[in-house]
Amino acid sequence: MKWLDRLQHRFANVPLIAYGLAATSFINRMGGTAKLFMALYLHEALGFDLTTVGGLLTIYGAGLLAGSFGVSVLTDWFSARKLMLWSLLGSALGLVILCGVTTVPTLAVALLFGGLVDGGYRPAMQRVMMQSCEPLVRIHAQSLQRVAVNLGFGMGGLVGGWFAEFDYRYVFVADAATSIAAAVFLQWAFARADERVLVQATPAKIADERWPYSDVPFITFMLACLLLATIYAQSESTMTNYLREYFLLSPKWIGATFALNGLMVAVLQIPLTLRTEFWPQRWTMMAGAATLTLGFAILPLGAGLGETACILMAMLSTAIYTTGEMLLMPPQLALVMQRADAGRAGHYLALYNGIWGGRTMLAPLLGNTVYDRFGGDAVWLLCAVLGALALLLQYRAIGKMQQTQIKPNTV
Secondary structure (H helix, E strand, O other), X not given: OHXXXXXXXXXXXXXHHHHHHHHHHHHHHHOOOOOOOHHHHHHHXXXXXXHHHHHHHHHHHHHHHXXXXXXXXXXXXXXXXXXXXXXXXXXHHHHHHHHHOOOHHHHHHHHHHHHHHHHHHHHHHHHHHHHHOOHHHHHHHHHXXXXXXXXXXXXXXXHHHHHHOOOHHHHHHHHHHHHHHHHHHHHHHHHHOOOOOOOOOOOOOOOOOOOHHHOHHHHHHHHHHHHHHHHHHHXXXXXXXXXXXXOOOOHHHHHHHHHHHXXXXXXXXXXXXXXXXXXXXXXXXXXXXXXXXXXXXXXXXXXXXXXXXXXXXHHHHHHHHHHHHHHHHHHHHHHHHHHHHOOOHHHHHHHHHHHHHOHHHHHHHHHHHHHXXXXXXXXXXXXXXXXXXXXXXXXXXXXXXXXXXXXXXOO
16 A cells, blocks of 8 residues: 555654644544533523624633633743643533533623633644654644644534434533533553654844734735634534524534535545645635635525535535635645744734634624624625635735745754
8 A cells, every 4th residue: 555655654754742732633533522512502402692692702702812812922931741631621620610600791701711721722833843843843743734624523513413302511521521521531642652842042033023913915915814704603603503594404414514514625625735835825825714604605595495406505504614724824824834834923823813713702702792793694795795805815915925025044
């Protein structure tokens, strides 16, 4: 089996700890669908109107933004390993608390806390990976991580949908259990893995002392990322209520759409990336952004159809926006890292991670408010408008960034 031999050769130098990190993310993400069902739980089980639901999810998003940005900075001062462990245990605690609170103030506090600890996991994990992997094998370790995350997400979508059929709180308990299991496994992996941690060297002189906040092309690109993140985050908030009300889908089938998204990325991300790696970077991202937007814009076409047609339309929408996600994400992050190499890298990466980590702050409030006042179809019309604006901003920003890119000084 030549393909298996080639795969084994490419991953031969990946340290054991990278597999431990991937396994940890797989375990954690198997229960990571609690927040995806949060909108349904708040609306159906607790009876809150959609504006209140959007406000509560926005509070969670604010915590996610703060946690993602803050932990990125804290890894310079504290052990990234310990931050990972505390993030997992904190997530479990937050989910247990959510099972017992039902008022808006207590839910707001619980969701804010949950966002803070959830947002800290990814940047802490990335820092551990950077410290443990040689630069040439980091891309393989990251690929392993992405596959593991989406396999776990795919399985979690199915299991979470099944639990939600009985009681949404069962989803929270299952998520808390997997967070604890992931923390226990991670501690074992740290203790057992035969790893070689790179000694941090004195940072190379920065070729350009620019900050991202005064880098106009980058800020324009971040604005496009924010618009696209707002569109994508509707799958995690507004879309669940829409599929329930307009498509009349059960939680089981809603969970199946989450599963399809995760499994598609797990199976197709690496082949698609290899297929498109020689495409012009700008056009790959443009195709990804357009396809992502299209996946949400077509949703009104399925409203009012029969049960089978609604299920198929929901799956088609998911397949389309997932294809856009796979085209968009890898080159988008690569361009950000390229820009960060020649500036204040930590702040560049923190700003990018903050936007994607905090996507659940703006998107639920905007989406649920539009849904509540103008109807579900208006949300997808808004997504189409935001997507068109993002395409324009992204096209101009990428061109400017490529023209002004400064190579980092390695002296």
